[in-house]
Amino acid sequence: MAKKKEKGKGSKDSKRAGILNTQSLQFLETYINNAAPTGFETPGQQLWLDYIRPYVDTYMVDTYGSVVGVINPDAPYKVVVEAHADEIAWFVHYITGDGFIYLRRNGGSDHMIAPSKRVNIHTPKGIVKGVFGWPAIHTRTAEKEETPSMKNIFLEVGATSKDEVEKMGIHVGCVVTFDDEFAILNDRYYMGRALDNRVGGFMIAEVARLIKENKDKIPFGVYFTNSVQEEIGLRGAEMIAHRIKPDVAIVTDVCHDTQTPMMSKVVNGDLACGKGPVLSYGPAVQNNLLKHIIEVADKNKISIQRQAASRSTGTDTDAFAYSNAGVASALISLPLRYMHTTVEMVHKEDVENVILLIYHSLKAIKNNQDWRYIK
Numbered sequence: 001m002a003k004k005k006e007k008g009k010g011s012k013d014s015k016r017a018g019i020l021n022t023q024s025l026q027f028l029e030t031y032i033n034n035a036a037p038t039g040f041e042t043p044g045q046q047l048w049l050d051y052i053r054p055y056v057d058t059y060m061v062d063t064y065g066s067v068v069g070v071i072n073p074d075a076p077y078k079v080v081v082e083a084h085a086d087e088i089a090w091f092v093h094y095i096t097g098d099g100f101i102y103l104r105r106n107g108g109s110d111h112m113i114a115p116s117k118r119v120n121i122h123t124p125k126g127i128v129k130g131v132f133g134w135p136a137i138h139t140r141t142a143e144k145e146e147t148p149s150m151k152n153i154f155l156e157v158g159a160t161s162k163d164e165v166e167k168m169g170i171h172v173g174c175v176v177t178f179d180d181e182f183a184i185l186n187d188r189y190y191m192g193r194a195l196d197n198r199v200g201g202f203m204i205a206e207v208a209r210l211i212k213e214n215k216d217k218i219p220f221g222v223y224f225t226n227s228v229q230e231e232i233g234l235r236g237a238e239m240i241a242h243r244i245k246p247d248v249a250i251v252t253d254v255c256h257d258t259q260t261p262m263m264s265k266v267v268n269g270d271l272a273c274g275k276g277p278v279l280s281y282g283p284a285v286q287n288n289l290l291k292h293i294i295e296v297a298d299k300n301k302i303s304i305q306r307q308a309a310s311r312s313t314g315t316d317t318d319a320f321a322y323s324n325a326g327v328a329s330a331l332i333s334l335p336l337r338y339m340h341t342t343v344e345m346v347h348k349e350d351v352e353n354v355i356l357l358i359y360h361s362l363k364a365i366k367n368n369q370d371w372r373y374i375k
């Protein structure tokens with residue numbers, strides 16, 4: 001789908017020449033179509049590593065599956081460019097005697113969107129197809145409609161007993177993902193399941209590609225980090241931050257576009273797909289690093305949007321900031337519509353501008369740059 005429409009150029013309303021090529025878009029599609037549930041990210045991490053490998057000097061992996069592509073591994077000053085690799089999913093939790101399956105969340109999966117969705121159940125015997133069943137409209141009591149909740153949504157795999165379900169390879173603890181595929185809407189939006197935040201993994205890999213292709217000489221170590229387990233509390237980033245011990249971390253994740261129906265700008269701010277990368281203000285964000293990124297955006301004519309984080313950013317930025325003895329960290333977010341649904345949407349132009357903003361911000365960092373407020 002993506003390949004046919006995409007010619008390696010930006011959308012027609014894009015003011016810049018496209019920086020993504022056919023190969024990168026092919027990778028994006030493959031990467032998004034592959035499931036990477038929290039705690040079970042390895043096949044996706046392998047895809048990501050295979051893609052980034054030609055653009056870095058070496059790589060490292062940790063015990064729980066975070067993967068890091070490294071440029072200049074011997075340099076003492078270390079800059080992390082990070083995204084998270086995992087996507088929300090479900091766990092098989094309880095199989096009834098007559099072969100229905102109840103679930104637990106793995107991350108913030110949305111019960112409201114579940115009924116009538118198709119799913120992939122990841123079993124030791126491979127993928128087993130299933131569906132979220134739901135009683136027909138004709139059979140429900142109109143005055144007392146039940147809304148989907150964790151207590152009533154269930155899967156069906158076409159089996160009539162627990163025994164039959166188990167023979168299909170399904171057991172308590174199997175992970176379940178929605179069955180949905182990457183697409184492009186109106187040549188303007190990438191759309192799919194779990195662009196949150198695998199589009200981030202894609203973007204940081206593209207930064208590595210640009211550095212390699214432009215033959216940029218970077219004097220410090222760059223650690224392209226694709227962390228696992230963000231969706232359940234920034235756990236992968238917590239682990240890898242201690243392993244890398246970076247001096248700086250530039251983190252990218254998605255944030256909410258607030259232009260669609262039923263979204264409150266009072267609650268969520270005024271952010272729009274197509275208007276550029278979003279920079280966060282908040283205690284975890286190091287202000288001198290943030291200033292650096294804003295100056296870079298200005299210089300390179302990349303329009304930015306701003307959001308304020310209360311207490312924490314809720315992204316891996318917090319994990320890096322508060323790791324070790326405190327790491328200068330900042331967050332560059334990509335606005336996204338319909339987060340944690342199967343139809344997440346991001347603007348093509350924003351994707352390119354986030355890549356460019358990370359790329360130029362990284363290049364403008366000086367070796368051993370000291371970010372402290374008072375020297």
Ligand SMILES: [Zn+2]
Nearest residue numbers: 196197231340
């Ligand atoms: Zn998420």
